[in-house]
Amino acid sequence: MPKRLLPWMALCACATSYAAPQISTEKIQALAAQPYWIALGHYEHAKLGGWRSFVDDEDFFLSKEDGARHPDAELAATVEALYAPASLGDKHAQCVYPARTRWLRDQLQLDDLPKVECQEFRTWYNDINPHSAVLVFPAAYLNSPSSMFGHTLLRIDQQDVDSNNTALLSYALNFGAFIEGMDNSILYAWKGLMGGYPGLFALVPYREKLSEYSRLENRDLWEYRLNLTPEETGRMVEHVWELKQIRFKYFFFDENCSFRLLELLEIARSGIELTDDFPITAIPTDTVRAVKNAGLIDRVDYRPSRERELLARGAPLDHSEQRLARRLADDDSLLDSAEFKALPPDRQALVQDTAFRLVRYRATGQERDSNIASRSYNLLRAINRNPPPPMQIERPGQPEDGHQSRTWQLGLGSRDDQAFAEYGLRMAYHDLDDNAYGFPLGAQIEIGQLKLRQYESNQWQLQQLDLVTIRSLTPRNELLQPLSWQVSWGWERVMGKDSDDGHDTLVHHVNGGAGGSWKLTEDLQVFALGTARIENNQDFAATIAPALGFDGGLLWRNGLGNLTLEAKGDYFHNGEVRRSLNFGQQVELGRNLGLRLSAQREFSQFASPINEVMLELRWYHY
Template identity: 25%
Template sequence: MSTIKPLIIFCTITHFLFFGIPAQASSATKILNLAEQLNLASHPTWLKLLHYERNTKHSVVLTKNFFISSNGRNNPSAELSATINAYFAPWEPGNMDEHARCRFPARYFWLSQQLPLPNYKIREPKCQKLENWALFERVKSISLLLVSGYLGNPASTFGHTLLKLNTDSTTDNQLFDLTLNYGALVPENENTLLYVVRGLWGGYEAGFSDKYFYTQDMVYSHTEQRDIWEYKLILSDEERLLLIFHIWEIVGHKFGYYFLDKNCAYRLAELLELVIDEELLGNVLVWYVPVELFHRLNDIDKVRHESIGQKLIQSVRFIPSSQRKFYQKLNLLTTEELEIFNSIILKGLHFSKEELEKISIERRILILDNLLAYYEYKLLADKPESIRKKEEIKKQILLARLQLPVRSMPTIKIPDLPSPAEGSPPMEFGFNIANESNKDVFLRLNWSPFKKELIGSNSLEGDELVVFDLTVGIHKDEHKIFLDQLDFIRVINLNTLPIQLADENHWSWKLRVGADRIEKEGKYRYDGVVSFGAGYAWEWNKNLITYGIADISAHTLAPYVRLRPHLGFRFDWRKTRAWFYLGTESASDNKFYEVWGGKIQYQLTDRYAFYAEFSNEKATQSSIGLKWYW
């Protein structure tokens, strides 16, 4: 027996050396030949897996170890050959997770559907890191998240997009679901102007990162006070698995970052295009803002439903910011109770103890519970230097609350806010007939890549954000084309918080950088304008918002500095929205002159609108026409 056992081992090793390796090499050769016959290297899915963009000859992934072949970034055929050969590479004990099958599961999952890969397993037991990360048994669906805009960060002004892997969690927020984020890798304390310039011209690298949803919720909902809309998608098991596999492949790898187009929405649209047949990135011009992705999802969903009776979007869930939740809770307090609430915020609990003890225990509990909610909300959003004082006040309130009976806060229902993608798309083209101050009539054409204005159906709560709003005029008789107006940026931020709190910012503000065509001394001239204003706004009901703001502006024509106090009114009635303003503006003779104007828009569909505008300030006094959004 002792001589037979070594002989068996010797024969086994000899067989492996002389037959096993050639057999593997033969299998690899056959697979490579079949892949070449099927022209898989130029297959759209293979190119998407490598992130070769449309009409380009290289991958946009910058990280070298994303490719197996040294020439994989520029040669999809070489990368395909290297990927197939790597499939047959031996497993290294103690380093199983570094095998190509573990690093690139999406590639092999797709290749297994095109080629007879021997011994292929969808879930390879040796890939323990992938098994632990992917939670295959628990992930039931995939969602895209649309985050509202945030004016505190230039890159977030137009919103943000995330992807979430939904587990079978029964909690409403599913805080431990894995969430995929794409963002620029920006140095700490980067200068804002440099940040904008480098973001526009590709000065940053970017990448995907995966975190639990609660970390994203903490930043967006609790710190920046942004609302989120969750679009849960209907994907097949195969589509969902391919997408999860590919997310594993790309997390941590670097891409180039461009603020206008190669941004979070664009990269997540690329991922989704891997598993759906429809295009999400077709006909992208100069800009791809986050809401654009969701408009296209809505369009695909509608076409699918009408043509084959199936949908892409299962549901849309509104996730309100912590500020919105908190203010909804405050509605439970009476006017007198709100006065006590504000008094405690301003002076502390001991100064208001007497007023607090005059009311019933039930109402006292409600005030203290709301105060605890308030300080929780403020501690998450405030700057570090002001946190210590608030923590001390919160402790005092908590001690006072512990002396009262246990009561749960009443259940508060937050009204759903429609998704921004339910309104008009952001890009706008308009044409209208206009009337000049000398009564001449001419044609005007208007275009903006991003227009969310007060009278538009995509302005949810009365704010305005417009970028590069270009208007040109065409005189038919004179055969002349001229610039009529240009706004590089126009912002109106109306703070219409429903309850006045002592420690909250209640300011509304406006900003405009642009140029107007005006009539001066019988001639048409161009006046460059930089204007900023601040004031207050009031929402009387869902149909009426008013504001009072004082602007100070710098001009290229005299008077060079002007003051403009004015009132504004925004009406919303079904499909009609209107905005009017009335005020006075200082002039060089130390007098104030009346200024007024307005716009009215009737929404025909989410893509078309009829509108009119008028003003006593510019060369163009009135116009009427049509708008097209896309």
Template identity: 40%
Template sequence: MIFCNFRFNLYVVHTFFFLVILWGSSVEASTTATLVLSQSSRWVNMLHYYPSDLWFRGDSNGWESKVIDDDYFFSPEGKHNREKEWVASIEAFQLPSSIFSTPENPHAQCRFPARFRLVKTLLSEHDISLTFPNIACPGYRQWREKVNGQRATLVFASSYLNSPSSMFGHTFLRFDADDVSEQSDWLSYALNFGAVVEKGDNSMLYAYKGLVGGYSGYFAMMPYYEKIKEYSKMENRSLWEYPLNLSPTEVDTLLAHVWELRDVAFTYFFFDENCSYRLLELIEVAKPGVELTAPFRAHAIPIDTVRKLDASGLLSDSVYRASASDKLLFNAQQLSKSEVKQAKALAEGRLSPEGENSLAILNVAYQYLQFTSMKQQRTPALAKRRLGLLKAINTLSKTKTDYSPLKPPRPIAPQNSHRSQMAAIRTGAFENTAFVDIEFRASYHDLLDPTDGYLKGGSINMGRVVFRQYENSALDLQHVDIIDINSLSPQNELHQPTTWRVNLGIERIYGANDDWLTLQLNGGGGVSVEPYDDVLMYGLAEARTEYALDGSELVDIGMGARSGIMAYTSIGTASIGLSTMAFWRDSTRVKFTAAQNINMGKNSSIRISYQYWDNQFSEQSNEKRSGMFTEFRYHF
């Protein structure tokens, strides 16, 4: 209700003081300048205006702010009218101090310090002198001192193999004091943009609303250690911290703008108007003249926004903060098999920590217990066991002073991974008929693509389309992946994640006399293991349902299995795979594939693959097909 009152009061006061202030000052003289200034990119950025015809509207003169709340605008038409908002903002900034300045109803200068600063700057750049009252803003000052930031850092939360939600990454900002290296960045403030979820929405609704825009997004600030706990511990995601090349003045502008955005609702879309996009907007406000958001109007994958900032020279060398699970697995790797078993027994309470003489084992035991009990409710027994391990660590560490838990080595930084979109051209022979494929993939990474900066065994592909042209034939649709996710997450003594995959798309099926396209959904679950370094073996049970698109409208369902081996070599990733499936309509399909990816730098590769199909439709018709393909793939 506060905000409603706030706005109401402003309008009343506007009307009342309209003549006194507006005509009494020199605003009238600057009406031509108003047009120019209110169209400047800095004003447009500050108010988050966009041409509203971008997707839907034919009106090419229309503008619209991405801010939903009316409170953000002083003019009733401010959401769509840059000029009127400019004039109304100046009016509000000129109001005498006596009208406002209670904490609940702050003066416009205090509510919008960055906007006020920009107005003054733009006016003075155009030699327009307006007088504004001197307003003290204790509320803002107090907050600004608390968020003691002279430097800004971009933090990228990378993906975790078994969590599809994390696969696109996430970004947020952190504000550090000048002397943060002597202090603690745990106590720095983090700024996050995210949708605010109503309690009671179920998870399908979350996904749906996130995609179509049913949520509003808000900025929120919290101590950085809250984010460390959220990502490193709860979600097993590593954090990459990139100091931003912003001057203290620019950071101050950024924070002043952040203050304006507290509790202000933005439109939120998972793909484009997301966490990463909004952060780019903030940086544009802080650093006039830098253009960051333009490439991301359609979709903003967080890592692509990191790349853009990197290419714009805004990022310094990153700091890598390994996730809790990475720390556990790396420390466990240094132990022998029997030592790992011992650590597990200690964590599970089957072995008493008293008398244990190895800090490395106790450390892994504690990390493992923390990892496994993270999402459990506290029990007295569990708490006792954890304290028991820590007491043993405490006692032993007083005499053995040379041990510290090991830090996992720093992997390839995520911005140095291959780019998100991909186009490929493929040639080959299918049953002795030559063909050419053209492939496009909107995002992101498949199991054979160069793994630098990605997780081995994880892939997520969306919007992949393949067109094929055989010699003497027309170009035809060959394959569509609407979504294709693989999570081949190896199991070991301490961690037993499920391997799973899901695929929705259109596939070509080879029958006795012809072939046809079918819309299909398939997926399954199973187990992966890593018998040797850089070798992954997997096996899954699968189910599939499909709907023929050849006019027959045949529906079929099948059950089957899939297995394979992946080898990660210095040349590139190699794989062999076998899948078999028995269908309700008495057919069986077997598919064998072998492929070798040859990495040629970060964004290019050559892939050679062999595929063999054996489709049995009845006892009489057994269709065998094979093909050998070579393709050039380019990530852009």
């Protein structure tokens, strides 16, 4: 018998008013190895053998010394605690651990447990009144480090939510980083990557989360109605009670919001395995796809953001009408102007409704302003007198139907007169040439891009290692004028003093830029950004060399796939000038398979211009 179980076995043998049953060591170990008990304790196989719990809070465990690493010790401690005197009330283990209690009662036929009221838990549970659940996916939001891959949360609904249209009265179950203080975005991203924040579950009114994501951050919401039974939903909510104020480690890429919710779904429906597919990263879109593949989704509802509603309302207007709507949003007295009254009534209806939506969009997240309130009221009165037709919003592609997040790459090419093979792996998850279905327009988010190159002389070299590359090229228009921006950090090969001999220089760099993007047609977009770069280059005398430059080009969605044409330049403080022209065309062979042709011409004062061309097969796989 393991020594850690002896105290609990001895206690079980003691005579009490409610004597805990004597359970053999073999029975305890067998029950503790059951997947459902493993799920209740959030255990995983430890790297050096045995178990460890994801929970980073000793308050979660009844076996204080062994519970986090020994599921059997925690099970034995739980059985013993269930037979504690009922006078403990709300502090009784049956009240603190209702999900454990239910499962152990069923598995061990514990029909003689003390009768405990558990008033706090019953009041909380009845207030939530769980009947069904919805997985909610707020789309990617590039301006927030924690949301640039999207996010997931659960909505817990009552029985009459559909018939009474009362989803706003439901509760949202969210897991996120608990932040004390005012960390800036860079520190927030770093600590999120390194597990520097604790993660907590929170249950809040759904209307608050809906406002936060679709209004404050202007993000589309996808709602996936799950086919959980009321009993399964109830089991999950019982376990959420067990996790109140319980801390986990929080990591952006694996132990994050999406991974924790998969664990809850494994509690709800015994026998499904969702978390096993995510040993390294848990990108939200991949986890939604896993839930869909497990057959848990009944239907999908879509809630467009306030920004998308504004753009959809303004889409039928020509440029002069959109400009008038923008001016009207600044000055509602233009409702009486000759310019506005000259429009046909149906066009007036569209212009004033667009202006009203623009006023409300601009006011998002701001304190109440009497002038804005007055303009909104006057525009709303005009809309009531001349209402616009119902608005039709085209539903975009569902996020989980886009390509998978990890990418393997195999390329063959030539750099001047040298042939090479290139082998690449990108951990996550999308660039501008990839299949854009289900992804935000003009968005590029790459984490962990590694490229190794093998030249025909069997010379191997690290060609590129990008730790992070983010580009947001949202197009500007008459109504909205967002800033386009980009940032990247990593190592790459650039032309150097030995480039004429076929040896480029590996440099460490950090660069970024800002500017604008514009749509010329529905499928053609151009962009122009000013850039800044800091580089560590062994060919330079200084350890750190700064540069200013430009980055511009076009994006074209065509019948084959996506095409990019880009011109870049860097003008260093030490006099070095580096420029390049880049072309890329991806042919979409399938959702998760692409063939990409790329060509590049590079210019540098160090060497003669160099031409490179490559054909690359890209396999998107998780």
